[in-house]
Amino acid sequence: MDSTSAMTWHKGGCHCGAVTFEVLTPAEVAIDDCNCSICSKTGFLHLIVPKDRFRLLSGEDKLTDYLFNTKTAHHLFCSVCGVKSFYIPRSHPDGVSVNFRCLDMHGFTKVTVNSFDGKNWEANAHTLTPLEAR
Numbered sequence: 001m002d003s004t005s006a007m008t009w010h011k012g013g014c015h016c017g018a019v020t021f022e023v024l025t026p027a028e029v030a031i032d033d034c035n036c037s038i039c040s041k042t043g044f045l046h047l048i049v050p051k052d053r054f055r056l057l058s059g060e061d062k063l064t065d066y067l068f069n070t071k072t073a074h075h076l077f078c079s080v081c082g083v084k085s086f087y088i089p090r091s092h093p094d095g096v097s098v099n100f101r102c103l104d105m106h107g108f109t110k111v112t113v114n115s116f117d118g119k120n121w122e123a124n125a126h127t128l129t130p131l132e133a134r
Contacts, residue, residue, distance in 0.1 A: 009055075012103040016081035019059030023049055023098050028110040031100045032128070036118030038068075038075065042084055045100040045113070048128075054086070054096040090121075091128050 006026060013020035025047065032046040033039075039046075059078065066075040074088040085102035089095065100111070117124045 007053075008107050010103050010107060011057075012085055012098060014059070014078035014081050014083040014085045014102065016078065016083075018062045018080045019078045019083075019085055020057040021086060021098070022055045022057060023047065023096075023103065024053035025049065025108075027108055028112075029100075029108060030112040030114055032114050032116045034116045034118035036121060039118055042099075043101060044084065044097075046089070046116075047098045047100045047103070048089060048092050048095050049098065050095050054098070091125055 007024050008027065009022045009024050011020065011022055029047055032048070034044070034046060038044070062079050063076045064079045066077060067073070068075075070090060072093065073090040075084055076087045077084045083102065084099060086096050086098045089097040116128065
């Protein structure tokens with residue numbers, strides 16, 4: 001991502017609307033399609049941003065935290081509809097991974113989808129883009 005690109009706040013949320021948020025991104029983004037067990041089962045497409053580019057607007061009281069395996073990532077689900085629209089990833093604990101599918105698509109001009117082999121996370125984590133470069 002070009003750090004000089006104009007940034008815009010994009011709205012997103014869960015299916016029922018109980019959890020809403022905004023994320024600050026450029027119009028051209030790169031997202032990660034991970035094949036690990038939880039991402040492949042939920043269809044999560046990762047748009048990872050620094051925490052200061054994420055604002056939870058509503059629904060903090062509706063979030064349920066699911067921890068598994070290393071118990072490092074905080075998988076946050078809406079307790080009403082069950083959708084995981086964002087979470088705190090193991091790869092970038094100082095950031096937020098937003099499910100690109102949960103965003104309002106208005107304003108994006110280019111979306112590049114990168115495959116990530118999350119089934120073999122330990123061997124491939126070093127290939128993820130550093131948070132400060134996103």
